[in-house]
Amino acid sequence: xxxQPLKDQVSIITGASSGIGKATAEVFFRAGSRVVLxxxxxxxxxxxxxxxxxxxxxxxxxxxxxxxxxxxEKVVAAALERFGRIDVMxxxxxxxxxxxxxxxxxxxxxxxxDVNLTxxxxxxxxxxxxxxxRKSGSIINIGSICSVRHYPDYAAYxxxxxxxxxxxxxxxxxxxxHGIRVNCLCPAAVNTEWxxxxxxxxxxxxxxxxxxxxxxxxxxxxxxxxxxxHLEHVILWPTCEPTV
Numbered sequence: 001x002x003x004q005p006l007k008d009q010v011s012i013i014t015g016a017s018s019g020i021g022k023a024t025a026e027v028f029f030r031a032g033s034r035v036v037l038x039x040x041x042x043x044x045x046x047x048x049x050x051x052x053x054x055x056x057x058x059x060x061x062x063x064x065x066x067x068x069x070x071x072x073e074k075v076v077a078a079a080l081e082r083f084g085r086i087d088v089m090x091x092x093x094x095x096x097x098x099x100x101x102x103x104x105x106x107x108x109x110x111x112x113x114d115v116n117l118t119x120x121x122x123x124x125x126x127x128x129x130x131x132x133x134r135k136s137g138s139i140i141n142i143g144s145i146c147s148v149r150h151y152p153d154y155a156a157y158x159x160x161x162x163x164x165x166x167x168x169x170x171x172x173x174x175x176x177x178h179g180i181r182v183n184c185l186c187p188a189a190v191n192t193e194w195x196x197x198x199x200x201x202x203x204x205x206x207x208x209x210x211x212x213x214x215x216x217x218x219x220x221x222x223x224x225x226x227x228x229x230h231l232e233h234v235i236l237w238p239t240c241e242p243t244v
Contacts, residue, residue: 004032005224010083012036012075013122014066015093019046019192020142023212024090024219029057031220036060036079036086039093044233066093066119069126076126080188086130088223091123092142096198109156112221115179116160117167124171124182135179138223142215145188145235162184165233176230183222184233188241208240 011028014020017039025035029052037045042063049059062078064071087102097108120141131137146158149167149239165184172182189195191209195202202209222231228233237243 001168005220006029006087007032009033010036010079010085011088011090012079012086012123012127013040013090013092014038015047015117019092019194020187020190020203020215021090021092022048023216024092025052025059027213027216027220028088029055029059031205033088034058034060034083036061036062038064038066038075040065047058065097066091066123067114069122072119072122072126075129080130081113085126085134086137088140089123089127089139089218090140090142091120092140093119094144094160094194096143096146096154096194096200098199098214099152100153101155104156112156113160113163116157120164121167124167126243128171128175128180131180132175132178137180138224139171139180140219141166141181141182141184143168143184143233145186145237147184147186147233148235154198167172172230172232179227180230181222181230183219183231185215185218185236186233187236189238190215204238204240208238210236210238 011033013021016025016037029035035099045061048062052059060082062075064075066072141164142163144161145160150158168182168184188211189209191206191211
């Protein structure tokens with residue numbers, strides 16, 4: 001029997017229909033966690049849940065648009081009703097559009113802020129009362145290399161991801177004395193749908209970029225480290241991508 005450091009725990013994962021979210025759900029369930037899967041693409045969530053359950057895990061599908069707080073509240077309520085606890089919240093949903101500010105529509109700017117930043121704030125706010133009551137919990141926010149660097153033609157995305165890091169650091173200071181950790185993972189190029197949706201032509205082969213599983217394993221490390229240890233934020237680079 002493989003080691004299961006998250007045995008009997010419950011993890012909510014947003015953006016779980018693909019990419020980093022999907023990989024995190026798979027890694028966490030193998031680590032023993034029961035997983036609550038949320039995203040807008042219900043068909044993909046159900047396929048993932050079926051795969052997890054066929055492998056002996058437990059998965060709850062709760063479709064939601066995490067830019068709407070009432071829908072996030074429903075995800076949290078469903079998790080508590082089914083499992084009675086929430087140990088980990090992974091705020092992962094996100095996307096980018098490669099356009100200058102001048103060329104971007106108001107809707108494109110607002111959409112990137114809403115999904116990449118507002119949804120992180122909403123997910124965190126929704127689970128914190130339960131975690132504070134239990135004096136335990138981990139929140140993993142998926143930032144980006146754009147959380148610490150600026151890039152032309154991604155201003156709205158960069159603004160949102162800088163916000164994710166600042167929000168994560170600030171909330172941690174509010175809750176650390178209550179046994180709650182807030183980590184921000186900041187990856188560079190990852191082999192997901194991100195580039196296709198963004199319209200970005202990345203110069204590195206997909207197999208050479210970070211893989212979603214790399215982020216999932218780092219998230220698992222963050223939530224399983226000794227309680228005395230906190231990783232404030234972690235930058236992950238693929239070795240194919242220059243850091244300067």
